[in-house]
Amino acid sequence: MMIPHYWYNINVDLPKPLPPPIDPYDGDSRIALLMRILPSELLDQEFTALRYVPIPDEVRELYARIGRPTPLFRAVGLERALNTGVRIYYKFEGALPAGSHKLNTALAQVYYAIKDKAREVVTETGAGQWGLAVSLASSLLGIKATVFMTRSSYMGKKNRVLFMRVYGADVHPSPSELTKYGREALRARPDHPGSLGLAITEAIEYTLMGEGRKYIPGSVLGFVVLHQTVIGMEAIKQLPEEPDLVIGCVGGGSNFSGFSFPMIGAKLRGEGFERTRFLAVESEAAPKLTKGEYTYDFPDTGGLLPMVKMLTLGHDFVPPPTHAAGLRYHGAAPALSLLTREGIVEARSYGQDEVMEAARLFARAEGIIPAPESSHAIRAVIDEARRLPRGSVIAFNLSGHGLLDQDFYERIVG
Template identity: 55%
Template sequence: MDLAGLRASQDASLIPSYWYNIVPDLPEELPPMLRPDGEPVKPSDLEPVFARSLIEQEFSRSRFIEIPGELRALYARLGRPTPLLRAKRLEELLGTPARIYYKFEGVLPTGSHKINTAAAQAYYNRLEGVRRLTTETGAGQWGSALALAGALFDLKVRVYMVRVSYMQKPYRKIVMQVYGAEVVPSPSEYTEYGRRLLAEDPNHPGSLGIAISEAIMDAVGREDTRYSLGSVLNHVLLHQTIIGLEAKKQMEELGVYPDVVIGAVGGGSNYAGISYPFMADRLAGRSDTRFVAVEPTAAPSMTRGLLAYDFGDSAEMTPLVYMYTLGHRFVPPPIHAGGLRYHGVAPTLAVLVKHGLVEPRAYRQSEVFDAAVYFARAEGIIPAPESAHAVKAAIDEAVDAREKGEERIILFNLSGHGLLDLQGYSDYLEGRLTDAVVEGPRLEDIPGLDGGS
């Protein structure tokens, strides 16, 4: 195959020297996190949970935040910049005039984009003398990334893995253990909250909200331990913008610019990673690019949730954050896209959806796997179930371009490979997949409704 024009370069000079922080460019002031008494959270309130450097980034209004040289060198060793590929055969099979490009984060060691922030968070925690990190994980991509980051920076890591994913994805657990992390199914016997939930239901499937609660409970009160978060908050999302910043340079090399940018959304980290650097141009009036954010019908926070202040976790350990939410006690159906089974989205993304700058879509599990298998047979890469949501939207955009006879540049984030998610593909191929459609939140689970929708 002639690769000319099908992929952009992967020269290390393309790795940016800064992350992009969208907060100062948002169309409205970002609503602050709130304490239970309704007062805005102060940086000092978060010190028992996060490293101080990360708290500074969380509250920063600087548009660009420098990537430390040591961390940038580590990114290069881990495989950045990741490839920008053109899905030429997919285009041909679809008979579309659209050109489809995708940023493939699955080449990174743990198979997804998550190492971009895991490495950064481990780096800053280690500088401040932290010796141990706790976290949650759904599908296991985030837990795997933090486990590797812990090994690289000599930090102990305990991962609370959503119980249904712990059972569905045993190889993710093994990856984390190979890197030296302790992996615990959540709800667990390690916390009072977990024990209470198990007493009520010994087969509780768990949720990301529950796993977050347990990880925070584990970290608070231990001087040597901090909590590490895989999505939602500003400092996590800005670390991921390395994806879109690289993609902008790579697309410039190819002489193209996207008409539409697509990504899947659980909490918002991979979506922000690919889209926010391009959104900066839209907010500045330099482009009219469209932005499509895709979620499962089983956890439809943007398409069925309410815009409100809500807790980020089930046990109400976190501050109240402004987001589209299904309610913090929401327990999603056990779909295979475990990383998208979260009740809310990042506050910055919520603001963009509210202002019509991001178009949310929800897809059923079966149609997502239809698209994933079609893509795999065209391009050779088996997408993670989470990433397959973006694949489905990209195919829909290409078909729409064909029907309208329009040329269209489509960019999506293939945030991870699915080689450790083969149980989901087995269920699909053997006709065992089920679809789940959640109609909306339980209003009693949302403490801070503001009338948005």
């Protein structure tokens, strides 16, 4: 199978126009700030009117080097364990060298930063999948990377911190003493566990503190979702039959959206997947899809970025330090939020204990240790397989492996 030549932009096919980003009424233009901190091509992609955006040949070559296309497997062991007569397929993004889907957009964003003459890329990370992907992409392309990692994950996921540094990245716990926002957060709460929103603010502030730096985000913004659609574009070609149900986990939304949006787009255009349901699964620790408000909010805690309309728990939300740290973001990508509001995407949340049970079952049945985040999707797969009629078909995105999530699995085995 060939690597796709295009990313898919669902904004062209949405049932109603996506509300644009806006500036708050305080006199400072966050949209102008984006032009200073983001690679210019990413801004063009954020507002493109193209349905299909060409993937640069250099990025396609990088995709081939890291192992795209990723495999799509039939979950024979899980089917046998459940014995429901439901066929289950999964796209395995954990086969990529950084262990998750995050590398798809990391390579593209670092590539565009270098085109803009950047000497350093700066970013945030929650559980560390995104930080590790940026570190690897930066190493492959020969540029420095600086990562602000939520403090609870920095302390609990030391292997990811280690390997980011092996790839040459500078990694700092967030909140940190390096930025004004970090110092203020620590003064207000010395034991602050960190949040992805705060790490984003610190990364942006740090970007502005030096010359030759570009900020690259790991989720939520439209161009991040765009790059991840390479997953769904491949999956459409690989699936032997149209699924009745498509499932993915949601932190900011890039994983679920990357897998499902090409299929949702085809359904909206009347070109297939007419009977397919789409289910987004989140953590009860950050239930923006199921309990959030659909309103304009800042993507970051400090309010440095433009406000976007999304399902949100509020940009000052500080989630509890759960083991699925990649799902602790306060909001969801604007396109995903709109599709959820319109009833095209269903949403569900799960607690940690039931997700752990699903992770253990999948590992023993399929032989793959799933990431804690991906295990939320697996929990929904198991529940739906037990509910759907025999002969139904489920497809889900296994967004990453859990081999670096020792803290999660120590809790499972006691």
